[in-house]
Amino acid sequence: MDTQAFTGLTLADMGHLAPELTLVAFTLALILLDLFLPRKMSRTVIGWLSLLGVAVSAGFVIYNLDPANTVSLLGGAYRIDDFANILKLIFLVGTALILLMSFGSTEEEEIHQTGEYYYLLLPATMGAMFMASSSDLITLYVGLETLSIASYVLVGMRKRNLLSSEGAFKYAVQGGIASAFILYGMSFLYGMTGSTNITAIRQGIAQLDPSMEAMLYMSFFLLLAGFGFKIAAAPFHTWAPDVYQGAPTPISAFLATVSKGAGFAVMFRLFYGIYLQSDSSGAPLNIQKDAFLALCVVAAAAMIVGNVLALKQSNMKRLLAYSGIANAGYLLVPLAAKFSLVHYSNFAEFSYYLTAYMLMNIGAFAVLMVVKKASGTEDVRGYAGLFYRAPWTTFAMVILVLSLAGFPVTGGFFGKIFILMGTLENKIYWLASIMLATSVLSFYYYFGVIRQMFMRSEAQQTEVKPAKALIVTIWICALASVAMGAYPQGLLRFVNEVFNLLEVF
Template structure:
């Protein structure tokens, strides 16, 4: 099934980013040095908005009540334009838009000499994430993963004059390369057992295989989940996160914590449900139920380890890194409970997607505040937040809402998202993971409230007398993130019902 010229229209979101990346990179080369490279940032944002417009257009076509368009399958199912992919693409594009928007006027030339490259490198990274969301084949999945990974390595080390940035980039390249090798090795087992790289064909072949392949199926799953667990920074594969988050430029850290992590979950969801669901179902104890347990064990360890390590952090970037480890655990729960029985827990995608939206804006708001603190104090230590209420009361108020949402307190998007996941776990009677969710959320109150304590009860530090250095894009990002966090808390049903309306696990995703 060759790719026809008429098929390219369905790749408009991806092609927009490809063309924009090429054009902006050429502009960066030909523009005189005296011209401010901020214009390249605005052009990158514009291209992302156009791409998001195409995604929304195809979502509308796929869900027209009168004459809906069937999911588009290109190159023998290796690339698929469906509601699953489009929903994730919106998260990737919106997250990248805000990361670039925060960067406008905040990136100092002495920190990042090649600001043009900084802006347009986010485009191929986001393109890689979009390919991961739409892939129905191991090869395209891996191509998207590496496109995202390699550009992320460059972005982490783009502050060439910073020793911490160089160290972070080196660690990220080494650990990321090892993780990619694990994933590729696991995929090679799948290809060796089935003779195919198509996800649906692999699943059909594995379900028809005899028990002699059982050990190799386990090995392939362990290798892939270890590699992807590293990509999403889920314990015990999280060791790189704190150092990389601390060393990278703050907008890049925000990108890793939101867009890159979301892309990892899109890939996990694809592989788990298209490759491993139903494997060994003819046996008394199906193999795929063991995979459910493995995912939940990783989720539990991520929640426990992430929240525990965050307790002793005095650097905000490191604290948010371990918070991200814990949240990776919360986001893995819906994937795990969906495999608890032979019939998938069909609302698990909407539970995960809702919390991903809440997590996106909670982190964007948190990193935007952190950028303002760094511009004022020159570092990302917790003591930089001392007396924030007295310096910028409205910003402090917005940050309190974001922190309460991260902690999971009513009535915020983070609270509602955790409640949906918790109720899903209780529905399938996985009580132990529900208990761990509750206990670890309680633990998280301590370190989130330690930041609030700094803002309202600490005024003895020299930084507390400095006026907060806020740019207009940072302020707008903070308030949009806060507003959406509150709205998600008060009106969650609008998002949940919309996802339920346009996405069906059986007909839209499993390619039945």
């Protein structure tokens, strides 16, 4: 990477970096503000200012949306393109919803350092945004560690809770190992090509001596293992249930959506930019065939393992964790299916389902916070008779659960249908069959939650008084899920209009 590029940033370049710089500026300002504000006041002021920072950053991202203009900064290490901008918007919307669901609920979540909780979400989101725009291994790793380190701290925010401390320890140790795998895989790429720039690596690999093929395979599988951990895909998923259960509920939602989406953003740009290789005649190289077959296998394993292990879960956080593992498999399918002459809308399908998954998952975690406050438990039995205590919240939860299950006329249904049809167009019939079978299997445990809410009226009638911000979050997610199901072509058309495959690398 060109070190002189850092000193050559113009005012216009800084304007393109405005979304990230906004989060940096708000983080620094909030750290200083938290030193002087009384603790009771900081719960409100810093929370709303954090949300304002996310909104301003999203405004700059929207301003930068321009299909005809791709900006390369820092010597080609950082790309402002619409592939990244679309994902940044998804991350920022997800973070905004997570901040909103936290208002008025930090005490119930045993979060005592409220100021740190709110402003640590900003650098974590900035790390995810860096990962989406990185076209160099160095900036990619900087973004990855910025997200990871902030996430480790956020998971352990409940300092007096043993499950939180245990989850943070496991997450930090296993996350460090995953980062080591990623660094080791990157070192192979640098050693073979002499560059950390993804475009230069791609060009270098095209001219590699066949004797270096084993090192190329090694780099891929090391990166797959590292990023498999980041997205919680089987068999790299073992950390997720314990970490989700121990973390504050909004942070569990953050890990399940924003953090997971950042991992996929890197995998799209990195794997398509490096391993989607063909020879001079246009025939795919062995690494292309085997790498994307391996992605198909991991996707299938995640779908099967996640759904099967979710069947016997009684703790709602753990159930949503296993659901997240299964959904990591669904989200991997459009990446594993590759682009082809007959099907090239993989990214549109991925971004549509990521958006739908983000909405229904954050909404489900928000309902869990309502139930936990009323019943004092995170178990599924805490939902017993919820319809008789909070009918409107129950109705919203039904919408979210139906979307998670992929029931017709919801965003989750169309997301899975679009991915399934793309897989069939690429003739990967075995993967499509697994996706269909596991989606049907998931109905059992999702509908178990609905059964509890409607058919267990003998439960203790504890009064439900959720925070207003929680209710707003739940209904934003529920109504947006319905809107995505009512007009699915809107988002798909938007993504296809601004996305260009060549922008990925």
